[in-house]
Amino acid sequence: MPMDQNEIVRLIKKKLPDADISIRDLAGDGDHYAATVVSEEFRGKSRVQQHQLVYEALEGNMGGALHALALQTSAPES
Amino acid sequence: MSDQKVHDWIGKKVAGDNVVLFMKGTRQFPQCGFSSQIVQILDYLGVEYSEVNVLDDLGIREGIKSYTNWPTIPQLYVKGEFVGGCDIIREMFQDGELQDLLTAKEISHNKQTLTA
Numbered sequence: 001m002p003m004d005q006n007e008i009v010r011l012i013k014k015k016l017p018d019a020d021i022s023i024r025d026l027a028g029d030g031d032h033y034a035a036t037v038v039s040e041e042f043r044g045k046s047r048v049q050q051h052q053l054v055y056e057a058l059e060g061n062m063g064g065a066l067h068a069l070a071l072q073t074s075a076p077e078s
Numbered sequence: 079m080s081d082q083k084v085h086d087w088i089g090k091k092v093a094g095d096n097v098v099l100f101m102k103g104t105r106q107f108p109q110c111g112f113s114s115q116i117v118q119i120l121d122y123l124g125v126e127y128s129e130v131n132v133l134d135d136l137g138i139r140e141g142i143k144s145y146t147n148w149p150t151i152p153q154l155y156v157k158g159e160f161v162g163g164c165d166i167i168r169e170m171f172q173d174g175e176l177q178d179l180l181t182a183k184e185i186s187h188n189k190q191t192l193t194a
Contacts, residue, residue: 047166051162051163051165051166052147060149063143063149064149
Protein backbone atom coordinates (compact mmCIF):
# COMPACT_ATOMS: atom_id res chain seq x y z
CA MET A 1 0.00 0.00 0.00
CA PRO A 2 1.65 3.25 -1.12
CA MET A 3 2.21 6.21 1.12
CA ASP A 4 2.07 9.85 0.10
CA GLN A 5 5.32 11.76 0.03
CA ASN A 6 3.81 14.73 1.92
CA GLU A 7 2.61 12.41 4.64
CA ILE A 8 6.16 11.11 5.15
CA VAL A 9 7.48 14.67 5.42
CA ARG A 10 4.67 15.62 7.82
CA LEU A 11 5.38 12.69 10.16
CA ILE A 12 9.13 13.35 10.23
CA LYS A 13 8.56 17.08 10.88
CA LYS A 14 6.22 16.23 13.74
CA LYS A 15 9.00 14.37 15.51
CA LEU A 16 11.93 16.48 14.26
CA PRO A 17 10.57 20.02 13.71
CA ASP A 18 13.93 21.44 12.60
CA ALA A 19 14.51 18.73 10.02
CA ASP A 20 15.59 19.62 6.52
CA ILE A 21 14.09 16.87 4.39
CA SER A 22 14.54 16.08 0.74
CA ILE A 23 12.68 13.13 -0.63
CA ARG A 24 12.57 11.37 -3.98
CA ASP A 25 10.06 8.86 -5.28
CA LEU A 26 12.47 6.38 -6.85
CA ALA A 27 10.10 4.28 -8.91
CA GLY A 28 7.19 6.70 -9.30
CA ASP A 29 4.92 4.21 -7.53
CA GLY A 30 4.62 5.94 -4.15
CA ASP A 31 6.26 2.94 -2.54
CA HIS A 32 10.01 3.31 -3.00
CA TYR A 33 11.51 6.51 -1.63
CA ALA A 34 14.92 7.89 -0.86
CA ALA A 35 15.11 10.57 1.80
CA THR A 36 17.86 12.77 3.15
CA VAL A 37 17.14 14.13 6.60
CA VAL A 38 19.29 16.75 8.31
CA SER A 39 18.50 17.63 11.92
CA GLU A 40 20.27 18.98 14.96
CA GLU A 41 18.73 16.07 16.88
CA PHE A 42 21.15 13.71 15.14
CA ARG A 43 24.28 15.35 16.53
CA GLY A 44 26.36 12.98 18.62
CA LYS A 45 24.17 9.98 17.74
CA SER A 46 25.24 6.86 15.88
CA ARG A 47 23.81 6.16 12.44
CA VAL A 48 21.65 3.42 13.89
CA GLN A 49 20.23 5.83 16.49
CA GLN A 50 19.64 8.49 13.81
CA HIS A 51 17.70 6.09 11.61
CA GLN A 52 15.77 4.80 14.61
CA LEU A 53 14.59 8.36 15.29
CA VAL A 54 13.24 8.62 11.75
CA TYR A 55 11.59 5.19 11.97
CA GLU A 56 9.96 6.24 15.25
CA ALA A 57 8.70 9.38 13.54
CA LEU A 58 7.04 7.24 10.89
CA GLU A 59 4.92 5.64 13.60
CA GLY A 60 5.09 2.04 12.49
CA ASN A 61 4.52 2.75 8.80
CA MET A 62 8.05 1.70 7.92
CA GLY A 63 8.05 -1.94 6.90
CA GLY A 64 4.27 -1.75 6.61
CA ALA A 65 2.61 0.86 4.42
CA LEU A 66 6.03 2.06 3.44
CA HIS A 67 8.01 -0.73 1.82
CA ALA A 68 11.24 0.98 0.95
CA LEU A 69 12.76 4.18 2.25
CA ALA A 70 16.45 4.57 1.64
CA LEU A 71 17.67 6.87 4.38
CA GLN A 72 20.59 9.19 4.71
CA THR A 73 20.79 11.17 7.93
CA SER A 74 23.16 13.73 9.34
CA ALA A 75 23.44 16.72 11.65
CA PRO A 76 23.80 20.15 10.02
CA GLU A 77 27.37 21.16 9.34
CA SER A 78 28.42 23.60 12.00
CA MET B 79 8.04 -19.61 19.53
CA SER B 80 7.10 -16.80 21.91
CA ASP B 81 8.70 -13.36 21.53
CA GLN B 82 10.96 -13.99 24.49
CA LYS B 83 12.11 -17.33 23.09
CA VAL B 84 12.82 -15.76 19.71
CA HIS B 85 14.81 -12.95 21.32
CA ASP B 86 16.79 -15.50 23.35
CA TRP B 87 17.52 -17.45 20.20
CA ILE B 88 18.66 -14.29 18.33
CA GLY B 89 20.78 -13.24 21.31
CA LYS B 90 22.58 -16.60 21.34
CA LYS B 91 23.03 -16.58 17.58
CA VAL B 92 24.62 -13.11 17.41
CA ALA B 93 26.77 -13.83 20.46
CA GLY B 94 27.95 -17.17 19.06
CA ASP B 95 28.97 -16.11 15.56
CA ASN B 96 31.25 -13.16 14.83
CA VAL B 97 29.26 -11.82 11.90
CA VAL B 98 25.59 -12.64 11.39
CA LEU B 99 23.36 -11.40 8.59
CA PHE B 100 19.59 -11.65 8.96
CA MET B 101 18.33 -11.55 5.39
CA LYS B 102 15.58 -12.53 3.01
CA GLY B 103 16.75 -15.59 1.11
CA THR B 104 20.22 -17.11 1.20
CA ARG B 105 23.59 -15.75 0.15
CA GLN B 106 23.34 -17.84 -3.04
CA PHE B 107 19.77 -16.77 -3.71
CA PRO B 108 18.90 -13.48 -2.02
CA GLN B 109 15.16 -12.78 -2.27
CA CYS B 110 15.44 -9.02 -1.89
CA GLY B 111 17.67 -6.38 -3.43
CA PHE B 112 18.61 -4.87 -0.07
CA SER B 113 19.71 -8.23 1.35
CA SER B 114 21.61 -8.89 -1.85
CA GLN B 115 23.60 -5.66 -1.49
CA ILE B 116 24.94 -6.62 1.94
CA VAL B 117 25.83 -10.11 0.71
CA GLN B 118 27.82 -8.51 -2.12
CA ILE B 119 29.67 -6.20 0.28
CA LEU B 120 30.53 -9.03 2.70
CA ASP B 121 31.65 -11.26 -0.16
CA TYR B 122 33.72 -8.44 -1.65
CA LEU B 123 35.46 -8.00 1.70
CA GLY B 124 35.90 -11.76 2.06
CA VAL B 125 34.29 -11.74 5.50
CA GLU B 126 33.25 -15.04 7.04
CA TYR B 127 29.64 -14.78 8.18
CA SER B 128 26.60 -16.82 8.90
CA GLU B 129 23.22 -15.94 7.51
CA VAL B 130 19.72 -16.43 8.83
CA ASN B 131 16.97 -16.59 6.23
CA VAL B 132 14.04 -14.86 7.90
CA LEU B 133 11.68 -16.17 5.24
CA ASP B 134 12.09 -19.63 6.81
CA ASP B 135 10.55 -18.59 10.11
CA LEU B 136 7.84 -16.01 10.66
CA GLY B 137 8.71 -15.79 14.38
CA ILE B 138 12.27 -14.72 13.59
CA ARG B 139 11.13 -12.44 10.77
CA GLU B 140 9.01 -10.44 13.24
CA GLY B 141 11.19 -11.05 16.31
CA ILE B 142 14.33 -9.58 14.75
CA LYS B 143 12.49 -6.28 14.26
CA SER B 144 11.50 -5.97 17.91
CA TYR B 145 14.89 -7.28 19.08
CA THR B 146 16.64 -4.17 17.71
CA ASN B 147 13.68 -1.82 17.39
CA TRP B 148 14.50 -1.76 13.69
CA PRO B 149 11.61 -2.21 11.27
CA THR B 150 13.37 -3.63 8.24
CA ILE B 151 15.46 -6.54 7.03
CA PRO B 152 18.39 -7.06 6.32
CA GLN B 153 20.19 -6.51 9.62
CA LEU B 154 23.90 -7.04 10.18
CA TYR B 155 25.46 -7.94 13.54
CA VAL B 156 29.15 -7.90 14.38
CA LYS B 157 30.26 -9.52 17.64
CA GLY B 158 26.74 -9.33 19.02
CA GLU B 159 26.24 -5.68 18.15
CA PHE B 160 23.69 -4.45 15.62
CA VAL B 161 25.61 -2.40 13.04
CA GLY B 162 22.90 -1.46 10.59
CA GLY B 163 20.62 -2.21 7.68
CA CYS B 164 21.34 -1.86 4.00
CA ASP B 165 21.73 1.95 3.82
CA ILE B 166 24.07 2.18 6.79
CA ILE B 167 26.22 -0.78 5.75
CA ARG B 168 26.57 0.56 2.21
CA GLU B 169 27.47 4.04 3.47
CA MET B 170 30.00 2.60 5.96
CA PHE B 171 31.51 0.39 3.28
CA GLN B 172 31.92 3.30 0.87
CA ASP B 173 33.52 5.43 3.56
CA GLY B 174 35.82 2.61 4.70
CA GLU B 175 34.20 2.66 8.14
CA LEU B 176 32.96 -0.91 7.87
CA GLN B 177 36.49 -2.10 7.16
CA ASP B 178 37.72 -0.10 10.19
CA LEU B 179 35.04 -1.65 12.38
CA LEU B 180 36.00 -5.18 11.26
CA THR B 181 39.64 -4.41 11.96
CA ALA B 182 38.77 -3.03 15.41
CA LYS B 183 36.72 -6.14 16.16
CA GLU B 184 39.56 -8.37 14.91
CA ILE B 185 37.56 -9.97 12.14
CA SER B 186 39.63 -11.01 9.18
CA HIS B 187 38.77 -9.42 5.84
CA ASN B 188 40.38 -8.04 2.70
CA LYS B 189 41.32 -4.47 3.43
CA GLN B 190 39.93 -3.25 0.16
CA THR B 191 38.25 0.02 -0.37
CA LEU B 192 35.91 0.77 -3.18
CA THR B 193 37.61 2.09 -6.26
CA ALA B 194 35.27 4.00 -8.48
